[in-house]
Amino acid sequence: MRPAGVDVLGAEAVLCHPALLSRAVPSRSRTAEHSFPHQLACPGRRLCLRTVGHRHRPRRPGRGARRGGGVAGRPAVARVRQDRSPTTRTTRTGKWNDMTEQLTVSVLGTGIMGAAMARNLARAGHTVRAWNRSRAKAEPLAADGVTVAGTPAEAVTDADVVLTMLYDGPAVLDVMRQAAPGLREGACWVQSTTVGVEALEELAGFAREHALVFFDAPVLGTRQPAEAGELLVLAAGPEAGRAAVAPVLDAVGARTVWTGEDGAGAGATRLKLVANSWVIAATAALGEVLALARGLGVEPQHFFDAIAGGPLDMGYLRAKSSLILHDQLTPPQFAVDTAAKDARLIVRAGERSGVRLDVAEAAARRLERAAAQGHADEDMAAAYFASFPEDPA
Numbered sequence: 001m002r003p004a005g006v007d008v009l010g011a012e013a014v015l016c017h018p019a020l021l022s023r024a025v026p027s028r029s030r031t032a033e034h035s036f037p038h039q040l041a042c043p044g045r046r047l048c049l050r051t052v053g054h055r056h057r058p059r060r061p062g063r064g065a066r067r068g069g070g071v072a073g074r075p076a077v078a079r080v081r082q083d084r085s086p087t088t089r090t091t092r093t094g095k096w097n098d099m100t101e102q103l104t105v106s107v108l109g110t111g112i113m114g115a116a117m118a119r120n121l122a123r124a125g126h127t128v129r130a131w132n133r134s135r136a137k138a139e140p141l142a143a144d145g146v147t148v149a150g151t152p153a154e155a156v157t158d159a160d161v162v163l164t165m166l167y168d169g170p171a172v173l174d175v176m177r178q179a180a181p182g183l184r185e186g187a188c189w190v191q192s193t194t195v196g197v198e199a200l201e202e203l204a205g206f207a208r209e210h211a212l213v214f215f216d217a218p219v220l221g222t223r224q225p226a227e228a229g230e231l232l233v234l235a236a237g238p239e240a241g242r243a244a245v246a247p248v249l250d251a252v253g254a255r256t257v258w259t260g261e262d263g264a265g266a267g268a269t270r271l272k273l274v275a276n277s278w279v280i281a282a283t284a285a286l287g288e289v290l291a292l293a294r295g296l297g298v299e300p301q302h303f304f305d306a307i308a309g310g311p312l313d314m315g316y317l318r319a320k321s322s323l324i325l326h327d328q329l330t331p332p333q334f335a336v337d338t339a340a341k342d343a344r345l346i347v348r349a350g351e352r353s354g355v356r357l358d359v360a361e362a363a364a365r366r367l368e369r370a371a372a373q374g375h376a377d378e379d380m381a382a383a384y385f386a387s388f389p390e391d392p393a
Contacts, residue, residue: 102126103247106159108152108175109193110138112332113219114165116226117192117252119144121163123229124251131155133175152179156187161248162212163190168341169199176206185211188245192217192233194276196345197266197352204264213241216263218272219253222333230254234268234275237261270349277346277360279316280339283380284363286317290324291387300325320381329378339380340367 103126107118110132122128122145131149132138138148149155156162156179166172172193189212191203200216207214215237225231233253237245238261249256259267293300300321307313323329343364350357366386373391375382385391 103160104129104158105248106131106149106156106162106179107146108132108155108162108164108179109166110141111165111167112223112335113192113226114163115141116223116229117163117165117231118146119227120229121248121251122146124247126247126251129155129159131175152176153182155179155182156184157182158184159187161188161190161245163248164193166193167338168193169195169203172203173199173206176203180210183210183212186213188213188215188241190215190217190245190248191263192219194218194272194342194345195269196273197269197349200266200269201264204266207263213238213244214263215241215245216266216268217245217249218268220272220275223331224333225254226252232257234259234271236265236267237263273342273346273349276342277357280343280346280363280367280380281359282316283320283339284359284366284383286320287324287366287381287384288387290321290384294392320379323379323381324384329375329382332377332379334380335377336367336371336380336382337376339383340364340371343367 105121105126105128107114107121107128107130110118110130114130114132115137118128118130118141122141128141128146129149130138130141130146131152131154135148135150138146142148152175159182162179162183164172164175166175172191172195176189189207191200191214195203204214204216206212215235217233217235217237219226219231219233221231229252231253233249233256235249235256236259242258246256257271259271289303290300292298293303304313304318304321323333343360346360347357347364350360363383366383367380369386370376370378370383373385375385
């Protein structure tokens with residue numbers, strides 16, 4: 001039984017939604033280019049530049065309205081873009097693009113994020129083939145015009161762009177090895193799984209061996225922004241190949257932040273780990289706040305009233321707390337099991353860099369305890385239960 005007698009914001013939790021990052025990330029009208037090593041040149045092979053020849057026209061009146069900005073003092077709300085037709089769409093560069101030619105995109109992994117990305121790609125007019133280890137999870141995509149493939153190799157055959165959204169680095173490498181017979185030389189690989197720095201280096205090596213144009217492209221966001229096509233894409237890869245993957249990134253995200261030209265340098269993955277470290281720490285803290293309130297007999301609403309409108313108040317705290325207090329942990333926005341995996345990647349990245357991350361280590365243990373208690377498939381906010389020897393009655 002969850003704590004009762006609370007009236008907090010019931011908004012659906014959004015993990016690092018672009019609107020919540022609007023103060024930290026440049027506006028969509030500009031491309032953010034961070035200072036990371038850019039050693040990777042285009043491999044000199046045929047890139048999948050089928051979109052380069054599209055005609056660009058000035059933005060039409062009423063098109064390209066800014067998305068997800070939010071109003072100060074109000075919760076940011078994800079907005080679903082209205083124009084998803086294959087022949088008319090507004091690109092992030094402010095150009096109106098006549099998509100007379102489709103891309104063939106392979107999506108490997110159709111969990112919470114991958115399925116949403118596949119649907120948005122199909123709605124944008126691309127030919128999409130999807131594969132998942134458990135075919136039953138991929139089958140519903142057929143209703144959205146996605147072809148469900150029986151093997152990774154079948155899914156990637158003749159694909160212009162391969163997008164991977166799987167559990168971790170070893171899973172990605174295993175699936176890509178299975179896909180190898182169908183990979184086309186010069187195809188673009190958009191690697192969006194959160195894999196950590198070490199695994200990313202191994203994946204980039206696989207890309208070189210198979211003459212793929214590699215893009216390190218993890219995303220910030222959870223179920224709601226993924227379904228709305230409003231993820232924030234963090235990307236690194238050769239500038240010469242960006243036009244080829246832009247239609248894919250546009251279909252799944254509200255904005256793309258470029259961190260450099262070397263996908264193998266893991267600049268985007270490093271930024272993702274930094275962002276996730278804040279999210280995981282905040283989630284652990286709010287869980288302990290509610291657990292302590294319960295233990296001390298404090299009404300959680302009194303805490304929310306005390307911080308309301310001040311610098312300690314924030315939408316993420318209220319949204320995630322609402323999931324706990326109103327027993328809305330399923331379906332998850334971001335599952336406990338996956339969050340535990342990411343927390344371990346963060347701890348490992350810190351160790352590799354000579355940085356001790358006590359909070360991330362403790363958060364990883366909390367998430368692992370919650371998973372062992374039976375909450376692995378619930379929202380990461382369920383780490384709250386790790387504060388008790390058993391689920392509170």
